[in-house]
Amino acid sequence: MDLSIIIVNYRTYELTKQTINSVIETVIDLDYEIIVVDNASCDGSLEKLIEDFESFNNITFLANKTNDGFAVANNLALKESVGDYVLLLNSDVIVKENTINKSLNFIKNNSNIGILGCKVVLPDGTLDKACRRSFPTFEVSFYRMSGLSKIFPNSKRFNRYNLSYLDENGTYPVDCVVGAFMLIRSNLLKECNGLDESFFMYGEDIDICYRIKQMGYEVYYYGEYEIIHYKGASGKNKKLLYEFHNSMEIFYNKHYKKQDSFLINALTYISIWTLYYLKLLVLSLKTIF
Template sequence: MDLSIIIVNYCTYDLTKQTIESVINKNHPFSYEIYVVDNASADGSLENLKKDFYKESETGLIKFIANEENKGFAHANNLALNQISSKYVLLLNSDTIVVDDCIEKCIDYMENDNKLGAVGCKVVLPDGTLDKACRRSFPDFNVSFYRMTGLSHIFPKSERFGRYNLTYLDENETYEVDCLVGAFMLLRSAAIRQVGLLDEAFFMYGEDIDWCYRIKAAGWKIVYYSDAEIIHYKGASSKQKNKIIYEFYRAMYIFYNKHYKDEYSRIITAITYTGIWGMYGLKLSLNTLKINYGMIMPNKTPKEPVSQLSK
């Protein structure tokens, strides 16, 4: 098998169906299989998806995994990852549409460089703008500080201040990056075998950054490939705003403790913790009060792939 595609579903029947169809309705020059992992949906979406894709499941093209409990996006993907034996793996969000020959282009690009551990494509929002999360730097102290203080928003074209989402780089060019977004991440299985599965300490947010961090640390390259594209209906499956805010900042805390805490002084760590949980408290308070904080703060609620409440 050339490729295994993993799609996590959580109460997103229409979106997930659309995502699957955007894959299987194309003629691909490679062999592939799709794993649909349901995170204990209570809306009947798993049953409906099984009915819709009965023929595909009978032929083995689509395999369904029913998770009895929603333990997060990482856990759901790991259930499928433990079953696959393909050369490549694609994490694909349930609120995306694969455009044209996006997957084929990415696989071809991977085939031409055996040092590539992961490739991400251009992720476009429905309004045609770039989903900035699809190419990022690791959130070390400086990068996170510039984002939290709004400097990355004020000076997006600055190589110093715009590192969080690499806004100073041309979105239509291809280059190496630190990390990609879990909405579309094509990985070489050899890299996964070397670094291990997704870290299930992350419920939603952060597990993709952590994976990329470990992949790069193991010597693999990670590339943002602009010639391939998907559409991301970001936030379409988001119904738990407070949960989303909490998990975003919790992921920052976990990531810092895992990869940076030992590198920085106690003072820097104290500043980091204060920044993370201070921002969390502010965002939570504003959201609870139903204030349009997007007009007050330079940065809105974290814009990550929220179908990862499939997470």
């Protein structure tokens, strides 16, 4: 089989249905399967999706009894997948015409590429900056958090985090792409034992890019084709805010802590959790007012 497409659903019935339909409508002449994993939604969305797509033999539905995170759900589907390539696809995206076919063709024809991401745009047509990034080293993160990346948006030094100085419609190697659309060679993903389940949500996409690059493969941004990402459609709350910043610490501990000095380690932790508490305060004030 050419491709296994994995979609994780968590209380996003309408969006998930829209995502699946966009795949069905745009993928042509491929032997593919869709595996939908429901993360204990308990809102009837899984049952409705099964009913909606019961006539499609290439769509499989799996159910987690508890929500143990995005990585766990993807790994559950990965064990059942049979495609030569795996596409991790968010449940809040619309796939545009030719995106999957062209992306698959590109990675097939470039054996040095382990992971491929496409252009990701928000509903207003602007670029989702997370779709092509550098790894969040202390230096790269400092330039972003200090505001230097905004002051010098075209600087190769100061704006390495979001790579805004590069053509958003271009094709080139990057450190990492976003998990909303991540096309991966199945054998490499399975060799890595899937996504790291230490990450509940956020960070697992950067981590798998890091690990596959360590194996000697390239991560590529393919900006000629795109998806629309309804980012944050599942809502923002204190738990997600915590998980976002916790994922930063997990990634740092896993890949940079040992090589950085004690001072850099301390500054990193202070920065992560100061930012978290500031955002938590803002979120709490918004709730009150």
